[in-house]
Amino acid sequence: MLSVARALDRTGKRVGNLEESVRRLATDVSRLAGVVAGRPAATSSSDARPDGPPRASWLLAAGTDSELLPAALDDLIAWLDLVYLRFPDALLTACWLWHPSVIEELWWLRGAHADAYDPDTGSWLRVGDWHDRQRPGVARRVRDVLTKCDLSLHTGDRADRGPAAEPAPAPLAVHAATVAVEWGRSGTRPVPTTEQLDEARTSSAAQVRGRR
Structure with missing residues (x-):
């Protein structure tokens, strides 16, 4: 018992x-x-994200009169203050907002940071890649652009040359269709015509003047 x-x-x-x-x-x-x-709620769009900017190019969005651009820049600036500018090699001069390529670089870096630290899909491997490769690369390219420029260079005639100038269109683009046909027909490198060589010299001279 x-x-x-x-x-x-x-x-x-x-x-x-x-x-x-x-x-x-x-x-x-x-x-x-x-x-x-x-x-x-989850959406069917792969671009819907709980944090960070929309997965879109700033270079393609600029000039579209999108109402989302001011809010997107506000988000980017908040992230710059909170994260990017805390690193000693990060540099932003006064004219950074006047350089679409700089905004594009910072834009995608901010998105990559959100992806790396996402609570559901992020990983320490992505975090390490962001710190070791992505951030230093962007910081170097942004610094290379901004240290050669000043906000005063974006005014008047000075905005048409030097680092503040708008990028020139792709050289000899009018011959693209002809060159494409030559590539497709023979599979060998097309031989430039006299006209194309003359245009190339003119284009090169214009590029040199634009850098001065």
């Missing part, structure tokens, strides 16, 4: 422990359900 009583006592303790485990599990499930219910 004593052994039976001890067995019953052990069984009672196990049942009590099991009930406590079930209560804790129910609490955890309830908490998890609340978290899931509070999250934004």
Whole structure:
């Protein structure tokens, strides 16, 4: 009888422990359900992201009169102050907003940072890649552009030359169709015509003048 009583006592303790485990599990499930219910609904678009800028090119968005651009820049600037400018090699001069290529570089870096630290899809490997490769590369390219420029260079005639100048269109673009046909016909490198050589010299001279 004593052994039976001890067995019953052990069984009672196990049942009590099991009930406590079930209560804790129910609490955890309830908490998890609340978290899931509070999250934004998933969309079918791969560009929908809980954090960071939309996955789009600033260079393509500029000039579209998009109402999203001011908010996007506000988000970028907040991130620059919070993250990017805390690194000692980060440099932004007063004219950075006048350089679309600089905004593009910082724009994608901000998106990559959000991806790397995403609570669901991020990883330490992505974080390491952001710190070791992506951020230093952007910082170097941005610094190379901005250290050669000044906001005063974006005014008047000075805006048409030097680092503030708009990029020239692709040289000899009018001959693209002809060259493409030659490539497709023979598979060998097309031979430039006299006209194309003359245009190339004119284009090169204009590029040199634009850098001065």
